[in-house]
Amino acid sequence: MEAAGSRALKGLRILVVEDNFMIASSLKRMLESWGCDVVGPAPSVEEAEQLADQCDLSGGILDINIRGGTSAPIAERLHNRGLPYIFITGYSSPHLLPDELLKAQRLHKPITDAVLRSVLVEKFLGR
C-alpha cells in the first residue's frame, strides 16, 4: 500500500513554502523520496509568490507563518490557478487566515510521513 501510494505521487511538482531550513530540508527529502519534484523550498512570501506564479505545479505545501507574513497570498494564487494546497502549522487555532482559506486542509507540526502521504494522495490525486 505504501508502495502504491508512493508510486502514485511520482512526478508531482510540489511547491514547498517553509521558512525553517531544517524542516524545509527534511520535507524536501521526504517528498523527493516519493518521487515528487520539489519546487522551492521558499522561505519568504516574496520568493514563494514568484514560484507560485511562474512554475508549472501540481500543488503546494505551505507553512502558514513564514518570513514576511503568512502564506495566505500564496494559497490564494494556487487557489486561483485551481491547484490544491495544504497548510502546515504549529498553531492550533486558525486565527491568521482569511475565511475562504480556512476550508483548506491543515496539518499540524510535527508532520509524520504517513499522514503527509495520505493527505497528498487525497488532495492532490483526488482519491
Place this chain on the structure above:
Amino acid sequence: MDRDRDPRSWMMRLTPLRAAAVFVLIGFAWIFFSDLTPQLLGLQIEQERLFQTLKGWGFVLVMGVIFYLLTKRLAHITRARETELQGLLDNLPALISRLDSEGRIRLGNSRFQDWFGHRSSSFIGKSPEEILGADSDEKLKAHIKAALAGERVSYEFEIETMRGRRTVNLECAPDRDEHGAIRGSFMLITDLSGQRAAETALRETEQRYQRLVEGAPVGILINQDNRFVYANMAAAEILGASTPDDLIGRPALSHIDPEFVPIVKERIQAVLERGESVPRLEERFLRLDGSPVEVEVAASGCIHEGRSAIQVIIRDVSDRVAAERARRQSEEQYRRIIETTHEGVWVVDESWRTTFVNNRMAEMLGYEPEELHGRDARELVAPEHDDELTELIRRRERGVAEDVDIRLVRRDGGIIWVHMIASPFMDENSEFQGALAMVSDITERKNAEDRLRESEGRFVAFMNNSPAGAWLKDEGGRYVYLNKTILNEYRLTPEEVIGRTDADLFPPEVAAELKSNDDLALSSDRTIETQETIPNPDGQDHIWQILKFPVRDIDGRRLVGGFALDITDQMHASREKQRLLAELHERVKEMQALNRVLDLLQDPSVVTSQALSSVAAVMKGALRSPDRVEVRVVFAGEEHGTGGFTVSGHMLAAEFTTIHGESGRIEVVYPDGPDPDAGDDEFLPEERNLLNAVASLLRSFLERVRASKALAHREALYRHVVEAQTELLCRWKPDTTLTFVNDAYQRMFAGDSGAELTGRKWIDFVSEETRDFKQSMIETALQAGPNVGVNTYENLIIDHAGRRRWMQWRDRPVFDDSGRLVEVQSAGRDITERVEAENALKLSEERFHVVASATTDVIWDWDLVHDHIWWSEGMTQLFGHTLEEQSSKIDWWANLVHPEDRSRVSASLNRIRRSDDDVHWSEEYRLRRADGSYAIVHDRGDILRDSQGKPIRMVGGITDITEKKAAERRQKLMMQELDHRVKNNLATVLSIAESTFRVSDSLDQFAESFTGRIRALARMHALLAYSRWEGISLRQLMERTLEAYAMNQDSTVTIEGEDIELSPTAAPVLCMAVHELATNAAKYGSLSVPGGRVAAHWRIEEVNVDNQGPVPTFFLEWRESDGPAVEAPSRRGLGSDLIEGAVNYELNGTVEMRFHTEGLACTLQAPLDSIIPEHESGKPAAHTM
C-alpha cells in the same frame, strides 16, 4: 279660481257616470221637446213626418258635434299632460326610464341625450345595458331582472358619460298594473359624483379641523348644558387632567374659581342668547385637583351634535400673570421707595427731557411735579456749570454712573447745591436711553463747606506768611501740606515733598526721631512740644522748636500737624520764643476748632440739647480768651431781627431760623465786660465767621429734625397699607426687637392667643439651625450701609403651635440720614412645601452623587423625557472628557461610540426603550477617549418607567474593561505562540535527528552529534525563554555556546563585537552555526590541540547591494590559529551543510570557508535586517557592554 278657465278642470270632473247622466238628460230633453214641438206648433201630418225626419238627422248632427268636441278636448288634455310630465322628467337631475317586461326602454328623459347623446327615437326599444356601456352589463341585467321579478333594487356603479366618468346610483322598481301584475320596471339613475366630492371635501375639512383642535396649543373645550362635552389635549393639560376624557361630562362651572362664576355665567348667557362671541378675558380656572390656574378665555357659540353649545378657548397665562404680579410688586416697592425717600428722584429720557420727578425733587426746585414734565434737564443746571456740563452729558451718554455735586436753578431763580447719584439707562446695544438721578439737597452743606474753605484759605495764607514752618502729615508719615516758610528753608518744591516721608528726606536717625514724636502726638491725641535737630540742605544742623498736634482733615483722616520755629540763633531769646509759642498755640486751637465743627457737620444726629451745648463749647474753645467769655445758645423764644450779626459792646450774637419759624441764637458774651488790656475788646472777623458757620450748621440740623417728622407722618399712612397684606410683615430694630407686626405675622407666631409680639425679639422664633445665618444677614446689612437694597433670604421658624416652617423673607433696611441702621422692614412668605420638596430632591440627588463619585465607573443618569444626561466625574477621570466638553445630549455620547459599534449599541438601546417590560440593558463597545484612542467598555443600565410604563429615565454605569480585554488577548496569544514554538521545535528536533542519523556511521557517532546539537539548541532556548521570547543578546549567545571550549585552559577563545539583539528566528541559526564551527574545531581544528586559538569577532558594515544601495550587513569572522596543519576536508560534512544552508535559507546570507594552513577562516555574512527583531529594523542595535 282659475278652474273656470282651465279646460281640463271640468273635464277632470267628468266621470263616466256624470257623462252618462248628461247624455241621458240631453236625449231625454231631445225626445221630449221633439215629441211635443209638433203639437205645440200644430203641424200637419206631412209636416210632422218631415219634422220627424229632420229631428232624426238633427239628433245625429248634434251628437256628432258633441262627440267631436269631446274627443278633441280629451286629446288636448292628454297631450298637455304628457308634455307636462315629460318636462318634469326632463328637468329631473336623474336619468329616468321605464322598461317593458322584456327589459327594453319604453320611456326615458332627456338625460339620455345629455349623458349618452341618444335622442329619444334612438334609445326607445333598446336595452339599458346597450346605452350604459358594456362593463355594467351583467350586474345591470341582474338588477333589471330582479326588478322585473318584483324587487326594488339599488346599487352604485361607475359609468362613462359624455361628461366623463361618473359615480351613479341606479334604482330599479317594478312597474305593476292595477292588478299588481308586473308589466315592466322603472329605472332611476342618479349622478352621485358631486355628492361624493362634497362628502370627501367635508370629511377632509372635518378631519383637518379635528386635528387642528386636538393638537392646538391652546385649550379648546365645548360646553353644552354646563357640561364639558369635548376637550382637547391642551385643555386637559391646563386643567390638570391626564387625558381629555377625564374632563368630559364634568360640570363646567365647577372648574371656574368662585370669584369668576358670576361673570362667566353672564358670558355664557351672552353667547347662548345673543349668539355673540365674547371678548378675551383673564379668568381663574380650577384644575382637577382644585388648584387655581390663570387662563385667558375666549368663547363663542357653536353647534355640537345638533344643539347649540359654547366653544371655549383657554390659554394658560399663569406665568404671565405671575410675572405681572411680580412686576407689579416690584413697581409697588419701587414706588414706595420713591414716595418715602427723602431724596429727590429725577428721570430723563434719551433727549434729556424730564419724564418723572417725585414730589421731593419738584419741591427742591420749587415747582409742581407736573410743571417739570418734558422740561429739558440741562436747562435747570446753573450756568456756572456750563463748562463742565457738556462733559457730564457726554459721560452719562457713554453709560458712566457717578456722583456729582452740582448747582440747580430753582423756579424763583435761587440756586441750590445738590448731590446727584446719576445712573444712565442703556439698552442692549449700549445706546443711551435716559438716566435716573437720586438727588439730595446739600445747599447747606455746600455753604458751610464754602465758608470753611474760605476760612481754610485764610488759614493757608496766614501759614504761608508766618515765620514759623508748618506742615501736615498723614498717619503714614507722608506729607500732605507744607507752608512756604518751611519749603523755602529746605529749598524744596511741594512736588518733591508731598506724598513722601521724613525717611525719604532726612538721615535715618533724624527721621526716626521725627516719626516717634509724630506717633506720640497721634496716640496721645494732644499737642506736644519738642525740639528737633534737623540738618538743612547745606548740611548745618538747625534746632527747631516744634509743636505737634493731631487733627482731622475734611474727609475725616487723622493727620499730624506741626509748627516749627528755627531757634538755632534764638535759643536764648526766650521772650521772643514765648510770644511765638503763644501764637503757635493760638493757631493750633483755631485749627482744632475748625476741626470740631467739621466733626459736627459729619454727625448732625446729636440730640438737640447736646448739640447746642457742644456748639457752645466749640465756640468758646475757638475764641481767643475762652476763660473770660461765655457762650450761650438760645433756642426758641426771643425775636432777634432777621439774621446776620449784632455786635453790641461786649456781645457777639448770631441767629438762626428754620423755615418752620423755629429760631435760635448764639451769643458770645464777656460777662464782666471786655478787658482792653487783654485785647478782647473787639471780636475778630474770624470769630464772626465762626459764629456764622455755627449758626448755619444749626439751621441745617433743625431742617433735618423737621424732615424726620415728615417721614414719621408718611409712615403712619403706609402702615394702613401694610395691615392689609397677606404676607407676614414686620418691622424690627437691629437687635431684632419687633416694633410692628401685621395680622398675618400675629397669626403665625401667636395664633389666636392675642399675645403681644411687639417688643419681643423675633430671633427667638427662629429655629436653632438657621439662627447664625440670620445674624450674619443683619451684619451684612449693617456693613453694606445705606446703599443696600432689598435683602432676600430663607430661614426656618417655629410657629405658635411648635411647627417648623420655612419662610422666605425680604428685608429692607432703613437707615437714618447719617447712615445708621435704625430698623428693618421684612415681608415673609411661608415656603415650607417648596423647601421640603426641594430638600427631599437634593438629598436624593446628593445620595446618588455620593455613590456615583465613590465608584471608579462612570455613572450616568439619562432623563429620557428631556434627553438630558448627567455624567459622573468618572467621565473625566477615566476617559478624559472634561466637564466643559461634555454635553447633556445623548448625541454627544453616541458620537464617542466607535462607528462600527454605534448602530448595534443604539439599536439595543432603542429596543429596550420600546420594550414594555425589559429593564436591564448592557453592551460592550469601544468608547473614544478625549485623546482620540478607544477604550473597550462594558456599559449597562436600568430603565425606569412611570406608572403608565412609559420610560422616563435610565441610570447606569460604564466600566473600562480595556485592560482586562487586552490581558485576555495577550494570554491567548501567548498560549498560541507557545504552542506554535513547541511544535516548531519538535519539528526541528525531528529534522536534526533525521539529518544527523542519515550521515552518521554508527549509533555512537549519531548519539554524540545529535546530543551536542540538541544541547546547543537547548542553551539557546534557555536564553530565549529568559528574554521572554523577545530577542537574545548575541554576546550571551556566543558566550553560552562557546562556554565549554573557553573553559579549556589549553586553548583561547576570544569573543569580540558590539552586542546585538537577535530575533527569535535568527538566534537558532547562529547558535547552530557557531555550535557546528566549535564542534569541528574541537574535533579537527585548533581547539583539538593545546595552545590553539579561536577568535570569534563580529561587526556591522554597510555593503553595497545591487539596486538597493548601501545595506547594513552583519559579519561574523571565525578565525582558527595555532592548531594542527589544516587541509580542506575531502567531503563536506553535515555541519557545513547545516551552517551554509540555514544561513542562506533563513537569513538570506552567505557562509565562506577558507582552509588556510594556519587554520580555518570562516566568514558568515547576512543583512542586519534579517537577524535583528523587526521593531529594531533600520536602526542597528548598538549597546556596548
